[in-house]
Amino acid sequence: MRNIILTQHEQIAHSLAINKAIKVKGRFDSIILAGMGGSGHPGDLLNALNITNRPLYVHRNYDLPLDYLRHMGLRKPLVIVSSYSGNTEEALSSYQRAQKEGLSVLVNSSGGTLVDWAKRDGSPVIHIDFPGMQPRHTLFASFSGIFVALCNSGLAEDISTNLTKTANQIKTIAPELEQPGKTLAQKIKGKIPVIISSDSLGFAAKNFKIQTNENAKYPAFWNTFPELNHNELVGFSKLADTKNPNRFLALMLRNDSDHPRNQVRMDVTAKLYQEWDVQVEQFTVPGDSLLTKLFTAIILGLWTTYYLALAYDIDPIPVTGVESFKDKLKQFSNNGK
Numbered sequence: 001m002r003n004i005i006l007t008q009h010e011q012i013a014h015s016l017a018i019n020k021a022i023k024v025k026g027r028f029d030s031i032i033l034a035g036m037g038g039s040g041h042p043g044d045l046l047n048a049l050n051i052t053n054r055p056l057y058v059h060r061n062y063d064l065p066l067d068y069l070r071h072m073g074l075r076k077p078l079v080i081v082s083s084y085s086g087n088t089e090e091a092l093s094s095y096q097r098a099q100k101e102g103l104s105v106l107v108n109s110s111g112g113t114l115v116d117w118a119k120r121d122g123s124p125v126i127h128i129d130f131p132g133m134q135p136r137h138t139l140f141a142s143f144s145g146i147f148v149a150l151c152n153s154g155l156a157e158d159i160s161t162n163l164t165k166t167a168n169q170i171k172t173i174a175p176e177l178e179q180p181g182k183t184l185a186q187k188i189k190g191k192i193p194v195i196i197s198s199d200s201l202g203f204a205a206k207n208f209k210i211q212t213n214e215n216a217k218y219p220a221f222w223n224t225f226p227e228l229n230h231n232e233l234v235g236f237s238k239l240a241d242t243k244n245p246n247r248f249l250a251l252m253l254r255n256d257s258d259h260p261r262n263q264v265r266m267d268v269t270a271k272l273y274q275e276w277d278v279q280v281e282q283f284t285v286p287g288d289s290l291l292t293k294l295f296t297a298i299i300l301g302l303w304t305t306y307y308l309a310l311a312y313d314i315d316p317i318p319v320t321g322v323e324s325f326k327d328k329l330k331q332f333s334n335n336g337k
Helices: 002-006 008-018 041-049 066-071 089-101 112-121 135-152 160-176 178-188 199-215 260-275 290-311 320-334
Strands: 030-035 056-059 077-083 105-109 125-127 192-198 221-225 248-254 279-284
Touching (some): 008 290, 030 089, 041 056, 041 199, 135 160, 192 199, 192 260, 199 248, 260 279
16 A cells, blocks of 8 residues: 555656557537546546536436536536446446446446447457556546547646646655655544635545545545535534544645635634634645645545554455445345345
């Protein structure tokens, strides 16, 4: 796991290189990225960076949201089916629906049934060339491959230079973030983390939460400003009156480019949380672009959850809970239930 974190930058250059010729032909009015878990994250990251020139919908379910798109007047989507294993049943369902509807499909995978079907049908494949890893740990590879394919197809802004620059930056930043991540893990241990940020870093907050779930096998939550000031904030206001008031830790991921009022909101929220016996930790994410800041915050999340897993004597890589669920799901399916 430690090596995975320190070599995240390599995923970017490698994925850009092996997928440099991938593209899809046609005229499209929208993009659907169908993917579950870590395989859906590249779509969220594309939307966070706002680099596609067509509306992009991340679909986390069976089938495809075609009725919704048609209601919006969108009838020619490009369907990206993303599944690291190539065997995710929801993603396979999306692929089958796209084929039934005669829609153009772009596959993002490392192999499995999905790649077999793509080869059979002549659908282009973005290769995730990092075998034996968990999908959540190949985010940079998946994102880079999907980006270059969309760029080649005239569907995304060309950020190749910035992406290569960011890869070089995180090569240096990753080792520097190890100690801050380790320190955060020590502070989180024994508490339930709530990762919060503005919308600009919202994907990083969400990703941090998910890495906590899957790496540390630990509950976590996330939210964004200013929305949380209109609801979630109230949920902490009476904790001091309960029998166990100190069970949460709020981690604020801060962006010095955020709207000034959101920065004030963070300051006020931090003071209120402390008054309400909620521990607050703040981290201003460094970087000269939103892309670098998002990638940096993701690396911080990887380090923090890695050390949180070690603090609980847990292997951060396997997700036996997910595999157990899939086995039980198969049993129910085989029993006709």
